[in-house]
Structure formats: C-alpha cells, structure tokens
Amino acid sequence: MGLFDNRLDKTSPFIYVPRNEQEAWIAIMHACIAVDEDVADEELEEVADTLASNKMYKGHDVREYYRTVLLAHAKIGSKQLIDDSVDYISAENCYPLFALTIELLLADGILAEKEKELIGYITSALDLEEEQANSIVQNKLNRHKHNPAG
Numbered sequence: 001m002g003l004f005d006n007r008l009d010k011t012s013p014f015i016y017v018p019r020n021e022q023e024a025w026i027a028i029m030h031a032c033i034a035v036d037e038d039v040a041d042e043e044l045e046e047v048a049d050t051l052a053s054n055k056m057y058k059g060h061d062v063r064e065y066y067r068t069v070l071l072a073h074a075k076i077g078s079k080q081l082i083d084d085s086v087d088y089i090s091a092e093n094c095y096p097l098f099a100l101t102i103e104l105l106l107a108d109g110i111l112a113e114k115e116k117e118l119i120g121y122i123t124s125a126l127d128l129e130e131e132q133a134n135s136i137v138q139n140k141l142n143r144h145k146h147n148p149a150g
Helices: 021-034 041-053 062-088 091-106 113-125 130-146
Strands: none
Touching (some): 021 041, 021 062, 021 091, 021 113, 041 091, 062 113, 091 113, 113 130
C-alpha cells in the first residue's frame, strides 16, 4: 500500500461548497447551461458577457471560480450543484439570478426538456413565488421570441 492510498476515502461523496456568492452564481449559471449536456457557444458567451458586465465580480478571480465549478459539476451534476449553492445567494439576488438563468437557457434559441424541468427546480430551490417566477419566464420567452438575439 502506497503512502497516499488512504488519504481519501474514495467512496466518500464529493461535497461542493462555494467560496462566496459570486462563485455560487457561477455554479448555478453553469448548472443551467450544462443540464442538457450540450453547452452551446451562445450560452458560454452569455455567461462571459454577464460576468464581465456585473459589478459583483470586480476584483474576483472568475476563472478560478469557474474552474472549481466545472470540476464540481463533473462530479455531482446540475441539481446537486444548485442545491449546494442556493444558500449562498442573498435574498435580494434570488429573482435577478433566476431571470439571468432564463436568459442563459434561451441563449441558444432552444429550450430543451431538461432545461424546462430545471426552471421548476430552480424556482423551488431559490424559494421563489411560483406566480412571479412564471411571470419572469413568460416575459423572457416573449422578449426572446420578438428578439432572438436576446
């Protein structure tokens, strides 16, 4: 038996803990675009634009956050990544983050079945009022239908 063979119990579940709210946003955004196992270039561009324009990320190492999120997603998947991140989202940011996730899901012009399911999941995970969440989804769908570029 080698020196490092016992350092980790390989049967232990992977636990993801975001370092802060910024990383939790990235985790939830990535979980959304990756749930259908097809991350489109348009979705990645939308995430990059969001991170570049959001004051919340000024002075933060977004690449390091994203690297951590990618590893976590590969190990635990979208739903668990969301579950592990929602407690880090401040109450005032739940609806803005939800609206952003809808934009991300619509970025490639396709709302896959898994993405539709995820909308309901995020509504519940962020503890959003269903009526208000549905209104946000409908507004984003209408806007996207009339302006496919976003």
